[in-house]
Amino acid sequence: MTFKRQSGILLHPTSLPSPYGIGDLGKEACAFVDFLSRSRQKLWQVLPLHPPGYGESPFQSFSAFAGNPLLISIDRLREEGLLTQQDIDPLPGFSDNRVEFARVREYKDGLLRKAFAVFHSGLKPYEYHEFIAGAHWLADYALFMALKQYFGGLPWNRWDPSIALRQREAMEHFRQLLQEEIAYQCFLQFTFFTQWMELKKYANDRGIKIIGDLPIFISYDSSDAWANPRLFELDELGNPAKVAGVPPDYFSATGQLWGNPHYRWTEMEKDDYLWWRQRFKLLLETVDIIRIDHFRGFEAYWEIPAGEETAINGRWVKGPGKKFFSTIIRYLGEIPVIAEDLGIITPEVVKLKNHFNFPGMKILQFNLNQNEKEEFLPHHYEPNSVVYTGTHDNDTTVGWYKKLLPGDVEFLTEYLGLEPAMRAEEICWRLIEVAFRSQSNMAIIPLQDVLCLDSEARMNYPGTVGGNWQWRFKQGDITPDIEEKLAALTMASGR
Numbered sequence: 001m002t003f004k005r006q007s008g009i010l011l012h013p014t015s016l017p018s019p020y021g022i023g024d025l026g027k028e029a030c031a032f033v034d035f036l037s038r039s040r041q042k043l044w045q046v047l048p049l050h051p052p053g054y055g056e057s058p059f060q061s062f063s064a065f066a067g068n069p070l071l072i073s074i075d076r077l078r079e080e081g082l083l084t085q086q087d088i089d090p091l092p093g094f095s096d097n098r099v100e101f102a103r104v105r106e107y108k109d110g111l112l113r114k115a116f117a118v119f120h121s122g123l124k125p126y127e128y129h130e131f132i133a134g135a136h137w138l139a140d141y142a143l144f145m146a147l148k149q150y151f152g153g154l155p156w157n158r159w160d161p162s163i164a165l166r167q168r169e170a171m172e173h174f175r176q177l178l179q180e181e182i183a184y185q186c187f188l189q190f191t192f193f194t195q196w197m198e199l200k201k202y203a204n205d206r207g208i209k210i211i212g213d214l215p216i217f218i219s220y221d222s223s224d225a226w227a228n229p230r231l232f233e234l235d236e237l238g239n240p241a242k243v244a245g246v247p248p249d250y251f252s253a254t255g256q257l258w259g260n261p262h263y264r265w266t267e268m269e270k271d272d273y274l275w276w277r278q279r280f281k282l283l284l285e286t287v288d289i290i291r292i293d294h295f296r297g298f299e300a301y302w303e304i305p306a307g308e309e310t311a312i313n314g315r316w317v318k319g320p321g322k323k324f325f326s327t328i329i330r331y332l333g334e335i336p337v338i339a340e341d342l343g344i345i346t347p348e349v350v351k352l353k354n355h356f357n358f359p360g361m362k363i364l365q366f367n368l369n370q371n372e373k374e375e376f377l378p379h380h381y382e383p384n385s386v387v388y389t390g391t392h393d394n395d396t397t398v399g400w401y402k403k404l405l406p407g408d409v410e411f412l413t414e415y416l417g418l419e420p421a422m423r424a425e426e427i428c429w430r431l432i433e434v435a436f437r438s439q440s441n442m443a444i445i446p447l448q449d450v451l452c453l454d455s456e457a458r459m460n461y462p463g464t465v466g467g468n469w470q471w472r473f474k475q476g477d478i479t480p481d482i483e484e485k486l487a488a489l490t491m492a493s494g495r
Contacts, residue, residue, distance in 0.1 A: 001334055001357060002384055003289075007436060007443040007495040008043020008211070009036060009450065010392065012058070012459070013071050014099055017475045021094030021104035025195040026073030028475075030202055035478055037206045039486040040495075044203060045211035045291070045444050047392060049196070053219050055465040056101050059293070060219045060260075062145065064279055065137040067192035070104060074111055076195055082115035098470045116187045131190045136278060137223070142185035143171075144223035146178040155221040157238050164238055166226070196286060204288070211338065211444070212287030214279070216294040217244050217260035224275075225261055231268055231275055232261040242303050245311035246343060255302070255311025256463055262303055265320045272327050273320075280328055280335065288336065295339035295358070296349045298324060325356050338386050338442075342366070362387040362440060364431055365400050370411040377415070378438050387440035389431050389449045392459040396448045397428045399455030425452040429485070436493035443495065450486060451477055 016023025016032060023029070036044055050061035051068045058068070077083045092107055094100060132138060144156070151159045162170035175182065200210055218224045218232075220240055225232050233242040244260040268275060283290055292298075299321055304314040329335060339353045341360040353360055362385050367376050374380070381387060389397045401424050404412065412418065416430055428449055435443045448457040451473065460468045 001336055003336075003359065003441045005441050005495055006042040007445070007490055007493075008041045008045060008208075009447050010045040010388070010444050011447040012047040012392070012469075013049075014469065015447070015459075015472045017096065017473065019091055019094070020074050020108065021092070022070055022099045022101075022108075023472060024071050024073040025192075025199050026075045029073075029199050033199075033203045033206060033208060035483060036203075036208050039483045040490040041486070042207060042495075043209055043211055043289075043442065043444060046213065046287075048213045048215055049286070052469070053221055056099075056469050057460075058213075058469065059215045061215075061222060062148070062219065063137065063141045063223045064215075064218045065135075065282055066141050066189055066223075067196060069112060069188040069192060070108055071196075072108070072112065072188070072191050073195055074108065077111070077115045077191070082118045083111060087111060087114050095472075096474050097472050099472060101470075112188060112191075113184065115191075116184050119187055120183060127194070128190050131193065132186060135189065137282075138186060138189060140227035141189070141223040142182045143175060143178070144226055145185045146181035147174060149181060150174070150178060156226045157220075161237075164226075193286070200286065200288075209288035211289040211291055212283055214283055214290050214292050216292065216297045217258065217262075220259065220261050228275060231264055233264060234261060240306040243306050243308075244297075245302055245304050245314065247302050247311055247314060249344065252463065255314070257304060257308065257311040262301065262317075265324075269320065269323070272331070273324060276324070277328060277331050280332055284332065284335065289338060290336065291338040291340060292358075293340050294343075295341050295353065295360075296343065296345060299346070299349045299352045321352055322355060325352075329356075357384065359384045359386050359441065361385070361391075362438075363390060363394065364388065364435060365390045365394050365397070368408075368412055368415065368431075370407045378434050381438045381440045383439050383441050385440045386442040386444060387435045387438050388444050388446070389428075389435055390446060392446070393462045394446075394458075395455055396446070396453050396457050397431055398424045398449075398452055399458060401427055402454070424454075428452045433489060433493075436489050436495060443493075447473060447478075450482060 013025065013029060014023045016028045018024050018028055048058040048061060049067055050058060050063055051066055052058050052060065053062050054060045074083065074088060078085065078088065088111065092103060094104065147159060147163060156164055163174055203210055229238055233240065235241045240261045242262045244262055245257045246255055248255040298319045300316045300318050302311065302314045303317045304311055337358045339358040339360050341349060341353055342363065362381050364378065367378060390400065394400065416434065418427060418430065432445055432449060435445065457471050459471055
């Protein structure tokens with residue numbers, strides 16, 4: 001589908017201000033929507049909203065369907081009478097610019113369990129029963145999380161083999177044994193989706209659409225792989241047989257070994273990709289537009305034998321391609337999709353994207369260098385595309401600029417007509433202007449770039465574990481001057 005000319009901001013909710021150590025779905029999320037509205041933005045892009053697993057990455061989640069309980073607003077629970085101020089105080093004194101995940105998880109889990117005790121002892125609302133009945137994925141997910149706690153956080157292939165392989169007697173035994181923890185997990189999901197849908201309505205009512213993220217691969221240590229082993233490349237003991245990654249390239253001599261299990265596409269095709277249809281359907285209910293991460297994997301993907309230490313010894317395997325998206329559209333109708341088409345892109349990937357008229361992504365940081373081909377420079381961007389200064393995987397624009405090689409600085413100065421004495425912050429806004437004035441129908445700017453922050457505000461360093469996904473902005477960082485500047489640029493560029 002073709003999107004109208006508009007712009008927005010990339011910000012994951014964990015990065016919002018909050019006294020509880022992590023951004024949440026409460027009043028600061030609504031305040032951010034108000035900022036978007038006042039600055040004439042129409043889009044809010046977020047990262048995957050699922051519960052993060054390994055390395056706190058939202059792209060390595062315990063579920064492709066569940067919501068992240070750490071985003072639940074404590075203030076909202078207090079307003080509903082599920083918590084008291086005495087329950088909440090005293091606050092531990094969290095950092096206001098970084099998420100300290102271990103401390104936050106311990107503190108919020110204690111509060112959420114207190115709220116659950118009050119909720120569980122009372123009469124459940126009709127909406128709760130409706131949610132439980134309608135969430136096809138919830139029973140497996142809630143049991144998976146309860147088992148994960150029972151087995152000390154170990155990945156599911158290291159649980160007792162009887163339950164790891166879902167033997168009937170073991171399933172019945174643990175459902176009975178862990179019924180209260182299962183109920184707690186159900187409460188968390190009901191609360192998350194209730195709060196998220198109210199926030200989404202708040203945004204939609206103000207003319208703002210939410211762009212959500214669909215990672216192509218799921219984490220091995222997830223309820224999805226545990227509950228549906230036939231759909232994934234696992235051996236008879238449930239261990240990964242073939243895993244995902246990308247081959248060696250300019251950025252990495254050994255490629256990237258992600259370790260996610262690959263899909264058994266022929267098996268998925270037998271029921272018209274039911275698991276995927278359910279995944280798309282839920283995401284289309286919770287967001288307005290879907291960004292498909294690693295889109296090229298649907299045309300062909302890099303398959304690495306399990307046990308390899310790098311991604312070198314892999315091979316390209318054809319993906320489900322046109323048949324997959326045609327099937328999804330046949331069941332769900334037209335799907336509003338952005339295709340993340342970065343990296344090694346072949347003519348076949350471009351053909352697949354263009355067949356469904358999915359807009360691709362343009363990253364200024366990748367294109368504005370002295371070695372870039374003329375046709376990839378911003379003044380050649382096609383309308384059916386989405387332009388970014390950078391993404392969650394990039395350095396901030398200020399940090400990127402400060403690290404440019406002299407030849408690239410010279411090229412950028414000439415291409416953008418920069419003045420020699422311009423500060424990095426002024427150059428950052430110049431790149432935002434380039435994005436907004438480009439022909440791309442959508443322009444998305446990370447909030448870090450709107451605030452002209454340096455590399456300390458970077459969200460993620462790809463290929464590393466630890467220290468990522470932590471950045472938060474503080475109350476007062478978004479000033480009226482920034483709002484006015486962004487609104488003026490939006491109007492001047494016809495967005």
